[in-house]
Amino acid sequence: MKYSAPRILIKLLAFSLSLFLLTGLLKAVFPGPWWHDQLWTMLVFFSLLTAMTAFMAVKLMKLEMFNSVSVILGVTVVRLLCSIGFVFLILWQGDENLLWFVVDFFIIYLLYLLFDIYSLIANLRLHSK
Secondary structure, rough: OOOOOHHHHHHHHHHHHHHHHHHHHHHHHOOOOOOOOOOOHHHHHHHHHHHHHHHHHHHHHHHHHOHHHHHHOOOOOOHHHHHHHHHHHHHHHOOOHHHHHHHHHHHHHHHHHHHHHHHHHHHHHHOOO
């Protein structure tokens, strides 16, 4: 069974929508200072970043020039560098709620990283050499 970019993007869309709904529900039920102002921006950023890296991984795996390990590690490095750039842009704006930004950022980062690892390893191993 070949794994295609539209299929992984549909799974990502379902994951992102469920995460948006869960975040909205938790924010409504438990209002407080622990929700950062840029929470929705972080969710959109990681949704787009995961879509970009998943699409790039599928295309690189179809080239058959790279093995699965190098593609997964390369995509992880791209994700890390983009995330560092995003943190820099947010901190450059002069954010005063730094602790909850870091907590919210890493929770969202880890959730999308788990999704990315699961989808790439579980579904793209068919292409590995």
